[in-house]
Amino acid sequence: MRTLAACLLLAVPPLAPAADSQWILQQGTLTYHVSHPLHQSEGVSHEVRGKGICHAGQCDFLIAVPVKSFDSGDSNRDLHMIQVTRGAQFPMVTVRTKLPESASTSTTIQADLEIQFAGQTAQYKQISFQLVTQGNQIHITGTIPATLTDFKIDPPTLLTLPVKNEMPVRVDLTWRPQ
Amino acid sequence: MRMIQLRIAALIGFCLFALLSAAQTPDTPTSSQDAQKPAAAQDQKAPDSQDKTQSGSQKPSTPPGDLPNAPSSSKTEPSLEDLGFSASQAQGDLKRQALLDKRTHMLKIHQRLGLIAAIPITASVITSLNAGGKNTSTASRDLHAALGGLAGDLYFASAYYAIRAPRVPGTETRGPIRFHKIMAWIHGPGMIATPILGIMAFNQKNNGEKVHGVALAHGPVAIVTAGAFAAALLSVSVKF
Numbered sequence: 001m002r003t004l005a006a007c008l009l010l011a012v013p014p015l016a017p018a019a020d021s022q023w024i025l026q027q028g029t030l031t032y033h034v035s036h037p038l039h040q041s042e043g044v045s046h047e048v049r050g051k052g053i054c055h056a057g058q059c060d061f062l063i064a065v066p067v068k069s070f071d072s073g074d075s076n077r078d079l080h081m082i083q084v085t086r087g088a089q090f091p092m093v094t095v096r097t098k099l100p101e102s103a104s105t106s107t108t109i110q111a112d113l114e115i116q117f118a119g120q121t122a123q124y125k126q127i128s129f130q131l132v133t134q135g136n137q138i139h140i141t142g143t144i145p146a147t148l149t150d151f152k153i154d155p156p157t158l159l160t161l162p163v164k165n166e167m168p169v170r171v172d173l174t175w176r177p178q
Numbered sequence: 179m180r181m182i183q184l185r186i187a188a189l190i191g192f193c194l195f196a197l198l199s200a201a202q203t204p205d206t207p208t209s210s211q212d213a214q215k216p217a218a219a220q221d222q223k224a225p226d227s228q229d230k231t232q233s234g235s236q237k238p239s240t241p242p243g244d245l246p247n248a249p250s251s252s253k254t255e256p257s258l259e260d261l262g263f264s265a266s267q268a269q270g271d272l273k274r275q276a277l278l279d280k281r282t283h284m285l286k287i288h289q290r291l292g293l294i295a296a297i298p299i300t301a302s303v304i305t306s307l308n309a310g311g312k313n314t315s316t317a318s319r320d321l322h323a324a325l326g327g328l329a330g331d332l333y334f335a336s337a338y339y340a341i342r343a344p345r346v347p348g349t350e351t352r353g354p355i356r357f358h359k360i361m362a363w364i365h366g367p368g369m370i371a372t373p374i375l376g377i378m379a380f381n382q383k384n385n386g387e388k389v390h391g392v393a394l395a396h397g398p399v400a401i402v403t404a405g406a407f408a409a410a411l412l413s414v415s416v417k418f
């Protein structure tokens with residue numbers, strides 16, 4: 001009995017493994033913007049899914065959205081978008097990033113993103129995002145300065161005029177702990 | 179006293195040994211899985227990209243719909259399957275991509291021919307001012323007829339590519355393209371009726387007759403046709 005009690009007292013807390021936590025994307029919206037001298041066009045997707053796994057103070061996030069889920073209000077334009085971005089061949093856009101677990105308490109974070117889209121991988125360094133805590137949820141907004149050349153996309157043309165290379169993507173995500 | 183200290187030291191050593199033995203667990207192999215397996219090889223910019231295509235990826239036993247709420251495995255990176263995307267959703271479809279490529283190619287030709295056809299159509303409308311009336315020269319009428327014929331040829335060549343462009347299954351027509359397609363139901367029959375009525379009017383004029391009967395409709399039908407054609411062109415060119 002004394003041996004058992006001594007062993008229980010000597011159970012060292014640092015030997016216990018660090019607790020993992022997870023984050024789930026509650027809801028999200030991605031919006032791309034394309035500029036042309038005759039047209040300004042935006043495509044919106046609400047079919048974003050995401051998950052973050054935190055371990056030892058570091059979190060790995062994955063956000064993914066199907067290319068065909070973007071809606072610009074014109075079915076013909078959406079089909080051309082899927083074609084020019086090789087969306088049938090590479091149907092998913094994925095975004096991966098690593099953040100410290102302590103970032104959830106900040107109001108602004110700088111994230112390094114790795115984006116897979118149209119069969120290409122592009123890295124974006126120090127992208128600024130704003131965080132707003134709403135109860136146990138975190139609302140994140142920001143803009144990714146993507147370009148067509150980053151993903152080797154031939155710029156679509158209208159009346160022989162090509163669209164601009166810049167294709168900023170607005171991000172609006174709400175995360176909750178799992 | 180010394181005996182008591184020795185006993186305590188032995189006890190501590192025994193308990194530590196027991197705890198260490200219990201804490202040792204065999205290493206579980208972690209494999210980063212990525213359900214996105216494009217049909218063609220990706221041109222990776224980052225050589226140390228985390229995405230790896232594996233032939234032996236883990237297959238979760240729970241249905242995809244329950245995966246977002248299921249605890250992940252011991253690996254630290256989430257995967258597309260963790261998000262609830264099935265392998266078929268992440269899998270590329272080369273046939274569909276080829277279909278889209280062919281569709282875009284044909285619609286680009288349709289657009290080019292349609293824009294070119296707008297030139298003789300516009301010229302025909304302008305030369306129609308001198309093609310009718312009492313004292314019109316044969317040359318003016320011939321020019322108007324030639325431009326009309328050229329306009330018709332280019333129009334139907336453009337229409338061919340639009341009609342024959344492959345349809346994408348499961349797509350609902352939405353937005354300005356709907357108006358563009360609706361206009362085709364006006365300028366399509368109009369481009370058939372206009373030259374027929376024009377030939378009738380042309381023959382009557384050549385016979386020295388005043389244009390009469392159904393041939394009188396050539397002008398109004400041509401104007402409505404040209405108007406619908408212009409509206410169709412503008413609907414996909416500028417944002418209203």
